[in-house]
Amino acid sequence: MSDLITxxxxxxxxxxxxxxxxxxxxxxxxGGSLGCTEFFTVLYNDIMQHHPSPWxxxxxxQDIFFLSNGxxxxxxxSTLARSGYFPVNELATFRKLNTRLQGHPTTHEGLPxxxxxxxxxxxxLSAAIGASLAKKLNNDTNLVYVLMGDGELQEGQxxxxxMFAAAKKVDNIIATIDVNGQxxxxxxxxxxxxxxxRAKWEAFGWVVLDTNGNDITLLQSTLKKAKSLTGQGxxxxxxxKTEMGxxxxxxxHSHKWHGIPPNDEQLQxxxxxNEETLGDY
Amino acid sequence: xxxxxxTEKKDTRSGFGAGLLEVGRKNKNAIALCADLTGSLKMDxxxxxxxxxxxxxxxxxxxxxxxxxxxxxxxxxPFTGTFANFxxxxxxxxxxxxxxxxxxxxxxxxxxxxxxxxxxxATHQILxxxxxxxxxxxxxxINPCDYNQTKAATVxxxxxxxxxxxxxxRPTVPNFTPADQTFEIGKAVHLNEGTDVTIIATGHLVWxxxxxxxxxAAKGISADIINIHTIKPIDESAILTSLAKTRCVVTAEExxxxxxxxxxxxxxxxxxxxxxxxxxxxxxxxxxxxxxDELMTKYGLDAKNIVEAVxxxxxxxxxxxx
Numbered sequence: 001m002s003d004l005i006t007x008x009x010x011x012x013x014x015x016x017x018x019x020x021x022x023x024x025x026x027x028x029x030x031g032g033s034l035g036c037t038e039f040f041t042v043l044y045n046d047i048m049q050h051h052p053s054p055w056x057x058x059x060x061x062q063d064i065f066f067l068s069n070g071x072x073x074x075x076x077x078s079t080l081a082r083s084g085y086f087p088v089n090e091l092a093t094f095r096k097l098n099t100r101l102q103g104h105p106t107t108h109e110g111l112p113x114x115x116x117x118x119x120x121x122x123x124x125l126s127a128a129i130g131a132s133l134a135k136k137l138n139n140d141t142n143l144v145y146v147l148m149g150d151g152e153l154q155e156g157q158x159x160x161x162x163m164f165a166a167a168k169k170v171d172n173i174i175a176t177i178d179v180n181g182q183x184x185x186x187x188x189x190x191x192x193x194x195x196x197x198r199a200k201w202e203a204f205g206w207v208v209l210d211t212n213g214n215d216i217t218l219l220q221s222t223l224k225k226a227k228s229l230t231g232q233g234x235x236x237x238x239x240x241k242t243e244m245g246x247x248x249x250x251x252x253h254s255h256k257w258h259g260i261p262p263n264d265e266q267l268q269x270x271x272x273x274n275e276e277t278l279g280d281y
Numbered sequence: 282x283x284x285x286x287x288t289e290k291k292d293t294r295s296g297f298g299a300g301l302l303e304v305g306r307k308n309k310n311a312i313a314l315c316a317d318l319t320g321s322l323k324m325d326x327x328x329x330x331x332x333x334x335x336x337x338x339x340x341x342x343x344x345x346x347x348x349x350x351x352x353x354x355x356x357x358x359p360f361t362g363t364f365a366n367f368x369x370x371x372x373x374x375x376x377x378x379x380x381x382x383x384x385x386x387x388x389x390x391x392x393x394x395x396x397x398x399x400x401x402x403a404t405h406q407i408l409x410x411x412x413x414x415x416x417x418x419x420x421x422x423i424n425p426c427d428y429n430q431t432k433a434a435t436v437x438x439x440x441x442x443x444x445x446x447x448x449x450x451r452p453t454v455p456n457f458t459p460a461d462q463t464f465e466i467g468k469a470v471h472l473n474e475g476t477d478v479t480i481i482a483t484g485h486l487v488w489x490x491x492x493x494x495x496x497x498a499a500k501g502i503s504a505d506i507i508n509i510h511t512i513k514p515i516d517e518s519a520i521l522t523s524l525a526k527t528r529c530v531v532t533a534e535e536x537x538x539x540x541x542x543x544x545x546x547x548x549x550x551x552x553x554x555x556x557x558x559x560x561x562x563x564x565x566x567x568x569x570x571x572x573x574d575e576l577m578t579k580y581g582l583d584a585k586n587i588v589e590a591v592x593x594x595x596x597x598x599x600x601x602x603x
């Protein structure tokens with residue numbers, strides 16, 4: 001288990017990585033990435049039992065994670081690199097020609113840590129359920145985690161998967177939703193209101209937990225509680241309230257930084273709010 | 282013309298069901314998924330013998346494709362089962378991103394392809410699936426011709442690592458290929474030696490090609506006949522070897538004329554050996570309700586139409602070489 005100071009230092013460095021990666025190629029999605037930084041840090045450094053090296057696509061006897069909302073690839077890539085899946089310096093190739101760090105995550109270029117391609121939304125929960133079923137068939141008691149965006153819940157496939165997991169008692173999965181209330185065209189409540197998420201998931205038969213997705217300590221306790229609830233015949237979901245752009249003040253409280261990069265001046269401003277901790281790539 | 286006989290007519294989907302059961306017995310990693318069409322897909326025997334390895338997903342094909350992709354992460358070999366329409370068009374993006382682009386070892390098994398689904402009509406009669414699946418990088422596309430070949434293909438794809446689209450049908454058709462055949466993905470089966478014209482057929486049209494060959498032989502026309510069960514990767518060598526002799530070709534398939542076997546053959550020939558070609562295929566339309574035989578006649582997918590296409594293409598060849 002990692003202490004709070006360590007997790008905070010990782011979080012800060014990952015934030016720097018995110019804004020630097022997106023700035024370098026003047027494209028990518030900083031808002032959602034920053035909002036999920038605490039979650040990725042806690043999941044990969046304190047919760048999951050995983051073995052970055054040697055890389056095993058099948059994830060035998062380890063916990064595995066799926067990113068369904070693939071556009072927040074910067075936080076995923078930074079977390080993977082800083083967990084030892086691939087060299088940190090490779091973050092400098094993000095979105096560049098011939099990179100393994102494609103705009104949206106893919107297995108196609110063989111990047112360790114990525115088990116399925118995502119980007120076209122709504123598909124990750126199904127894949128995670130498939131991997132959960134494979135673990136059960138293999139008598140592998142490790143868990144499967146998946147992250148979805150809240151806007152992504154507008155995709156119908158999510159609800160097919162939601163219905164399936166409860167009906168088939170897939171109880172070795174912990175799903176999480178980044179509830180930041182924002183999507184490209186504006187607030188989710190204005191674009192297409194997704195309503196009462198707790199009531200919806202409970203009605204489908206899931207165990208629903210709430211947490212503040214930007215609070216490391218609360219994330220730790222909620223994820224640990226979720227783990228303790230596995231194996232009891234019900235799938236588990238955590239609704240994580242987050243702030244898009246968290247940790248960079250001018251990117252917060254708006255959907256505007258969903259998919260645009262900072263300019264030079266904005267980058268310096270963002271970095272000054274997040275001092276280097278583990279060393280820049 | 283080499284003589285082909287059969288003792289009974291059987292449906293290709295039953296060949297799939299028998300092959301799937303054999304795969305299940307041989308390989309404990311084989312998993313079957315079905316979207317509420319277990320009986321139609323003939324997956325009952327597998328489901329009964331291996332209940333722990335049979336996943337009923339309900340009427341949720343997109344989720345089925347995603348679950349199948351996820352199952353491969355853990356070393357499973359998933360076989361998805363539903364109608365061809367719901368195996369391709371309905372779930373194209375799920376296949377594209379979660380299976381093809383992710384290079385997952387999923388076997389997409391699709392029954393009731395084409396017009397011969399019959400009375401249910403055009404909503405269910407997909408005639409575009411071969412084209413859709415051919416266009417996906419890395420996807421293998423197989424359309425076997427009878428019960429025995431479908432069973433052999435089902436067994437063969439379990440041993441191949443990578444995504445496969447296996448297409449078969451509903452009606453009973455002559456079961457004429459040997460039960461003990463070796464099925465080699467990407468390797469065409471040469472059915473008859475001929476010199477005047479090449480007939481390349483796939484799926485249910487292979488038997489019609491044999492009937493056409495007999496009729497043509499009676500007219501003194503010698504047809505080289507190829508059963509091309511694998512449409513991607515296509516057997517270029519078999520096509521070019523045949524065309525080097527005959528210099529003209531008729532392709533026959535239960536599919537729209539756009540994107541299917543005919544186009545796959547035309548692409549090979551355009552690059553290597555431009556040759557007159559006639560298509561026996563659906564003429565860019567949807568299907569409709571009717572019995573399989575009535576539909577195949579109305580839409581021009583039978584031996585008579587193959588013979589007429591041969592006469593047209595041979596006349597074109599002669600006009601070029603005159």
